[in-house]
Amino acid sequence: MRKSKLEAAETRRRIVSAAAQEFCRNGIHATGLSDLMAAAGLTHGGFYKHFRSKDQVVAEACVNGLETVIEVAEGEGKSGLEAIVETYLSMDHRNRLSGGCPLAALGSELAQADDEIRAAASQGFIRLVDVIAKQFPQSDPEAARAQAVFVVSAMVGALTMSRMVTDPDLSALILDQSRKQLDRLQGQGA
Amino acid sequence: MRKSKLEAAETRRRIVSAAAQEFCRNGIHATGLSDLMAAAGLTHGGFYKHFRSKDQVVAEACVNGLETVIEVAEGEGKSGLEAIVETYLSMDHRNRLSGGCPLAALGSELAQADDEIRAAASQGFIRLVDVIAKQFPQSDPEAARAQAVFVVSAMVGALTMSRMVTDPDLSALILDQSRKQLDRLQGQGA
DNA sequence: TGTACATCAGTGAACGCGCGTTCACTGATGTAC
DNA sequence: TGTACATCAGTGAACGCGCGTTCACTGATGTAC
Numbered sequence: 001m002r003k004s005k006l007e008a009a010e011t012r013r014r015i016v017s018a019a020a021q022e023f024c025r026n027g028i029h030a031t032g033l034s035d036l037m038a039a040a041g042l043t044h045g046g047f048y049k050h051f052r053s054k055d056q057v058v059a060e061a062c063v064n065g066l067e068t069v070i071e072v073a074e075g076e077g078k079s080g081l082e083a084i085v086e087t088y089l090s091m092d093h094r095n096r097l098s099g100g101c102p103l104a105a106l107g108s109e110l111a112q113a114d115d116e117i118r119a120a121a122s123q124g125f126i127r128l129v130d131v132i133a134k135q136f137p138q139s140d141p142e143a144a145r146a147q148a149v150f151v152v153s154a155m156v157g158a159l160t161m162s163r164m165v166t167d168p169d170l171s172a173l174i175l176d177q178s179r180k181q182l183d184r185l186q187g188q189g190a
Numbered sequence: 191m192r193k194s195k196l197e198a199a200e201t202r203r204r205i206v207s208a209a210a211q212e213f214c215r216n217g218i219h220a221t222g223l224s225d226l227m228a229a230a231g232l233t234h235g236g237f238y239k240h241f242r243s244k245d246q247v248v249a250e251a252c253v254n255g256l257e258t259v260i261e262v263a264e265g266e267g268k269s270g271l272e273a274i275v276e277t278y279l280s281m282d283h284r285n286r287l288s289g290g291c292p293l294a295a296l297g298s299e300l301a302q303a304d305d306e307i308r309a310a311a312s313q314g315f316i317r318l319v320d321v322i323a324k325q326f327p328q329s330d331p332e333a334a335r336a337q338a339v340f341v342v343s344a345m346v347g348a349l350t351m352s353r354m355v356t357d358p359d360l361s362a363l364i365l366d367q368s369r370k371q372l373d374r375l376q377g378q379g380a
Numbered sequence: 381t382g383t384a385c386a387t388c389a390g391t392g393a394a395c396g397c398g399c400g401t402t403c404a405c406t407g408a409t410g411t412a413c
Numbered sequence: 414t415g416t417a418c419a420t421c422a423g424t425g426a427a428c429g430c431g432c433g434t435t436c437a438c439t440g441a442t443g444t445a446c
Contacts, residue, residue: 121354160301164311
């Protein structure tokens with residue numbers, strides 16, 4: 001049953017990607033290794049051929065999920081801050097249970113996780129901040145970064161709350177208002 | 191061993207309060223019924239004399255935890271929006287693992303929870319929004335509420351991210367910047 | 381007010397279950413000659 | 414290039430453990446007369 005190095009590497013990537021989706025859909029604690037291995041089309045026994053522990057795959061899944069978000073943001077970024085914010089705080093992102101931003105889907109669990117995971121999530125947070133900081137070219141780099149830190153934090157909070165709330169109108173209001181307020185930042189100085 | 195009605199009611203309150211602290215410290219899934227009953231000074235077997243299910247105590251713990259936050263905000267509110275934001279986004283609140291705001295401590299888990307829990311969390315969210323909306327007396331009520339929705343969402347995101355991030359400077363920057371940006375809202379129109 | 385009995389808050393053992401992790405095994409891949 | 418053997422990706426059963434929930438039991442509280 002041994003697979004070639006290429007196939008094994010591809011399998012590993014598939015597991016990380018499936019893990020990112022499953023964690024974002026159901027949460028870290030609520031997702032078992034069997035669940036994510038099944039989502040990758042494998043049985044759970046093989047997990048430890050690729051990873052040291054569940055924590056390791058959580059960390060890698062975070063990085064993987066954030067890479068997707070960052071790529072999208074970089075693409076939208078050519079059209080300005082508004083485009084990034086609109087995509088991040090869209091109904092579509094809110095409804096996409098898996099495949100969305102891990103910071104929003106897993107935020108409170110990540111904050112309680114241990115260093116390995118938090119370090120990985122931090123790194124992704126920083127990279128997302130840096131992408132958004134580029135949307136404030138008129139500010140000096142430090143001020144732009146500071147603005148971007150606020151934008152990312154506020155977007156994460158808004159997306160999380162819009163998913164938590166049971167009233168659909170309130171959910172939409174959270175997204176709308178956050179979009180409006182964050183769009184304003186572009187024009188004004190730091 | 192039967193306790194008087196008064197004692198039983200007091201015990202119930204103690205369990206809910208202990209639950210709020212334990213959930214906020216370790217997360218919902220990571221806190222067992224034994225943990226929270228032990229935190230209330232009881233053994234786990236008695237749990238179902240007071241609650242239908244774990245979900246029920248989660249819902250009540252959310253409401254309980256948010257009541258504390260709302261009371262604090264109402265108190266600070268007499269000194270204006272800045273005072274509320276300063277307290278919510280303080281290092282002190284960030285470091286207080288238990289006893290803080292459940293929306294920040296449990297946000298992503300709440301977003302994935304079922305209706306009973308999400309309805310309870312929503313209710314608390316709305317009440318907190320209403321308290322903060324009073325800080326925009328110059329706006330018409332609807333606009334004030336809309337502003338407040340943004341303030342709460344942004345504060346929740348900022349507190350969560352400031353707890354997640356491993357770099358202490360970045361953690362402080364998240365709080366500082368969010369405070370600064372949210373303080374600005376007071377003056378300007380909706 | 382006193383007595384007899386039902387109620388029920390709290391205990392601690394037990395239930396089935398799924399968790400993260402380990403392991404013996406399989407057989408194709410990689411390697412040494 | 415062909416052959417012999419070591420490697421190891423993936424399988425599926427098994428491990429101990431703690432979960433949420435249930436239950437028989439205890440004995441003080443509440444209630445009916």
